[in-house]
Amino acid sequence: MDYTVIEVPDMNDSVSRIVLSGTPYLIRFTYNDTKDFWKFSLYDAQNEPLILGVKIVPKFPLNVFYGTARVPSGIFGAMTKLEHIGRKDFLNGNAQFIFCPVDTGE
Secondary structure, eight states, X not given: OOOEXXXXXXXXXXXXXXXXXXXXXXXXXXXXXXXXXXXXEEEETTOOEEEEEEEOOXXXXXXXXXXXXXXXXXXXXXXXXXXXXXTTTTTTTSXXXXXXXXXXXX
């Protein structure tokens, strides 16, 4: 299985530029310190929202309900052996945020 590991910065709120399947996007990671969880959002290159505020949970396809043509063809997820992803788990290597492209045959 081919996948891309997307770095989650050591910040409570960040926006980074990424290229997925040849297309540039902006990805935002937000940490909620009150409830101890991460969210991610995805924007196109013009900062138009595509996916907003999805809670990052382990071992579950995070964009399963976002089937628009503007979203990259593939699955976002968090790979980990943990049941819960805390503030430092991406930083210390206990979890990885990934994008696994799906071959559309085009």
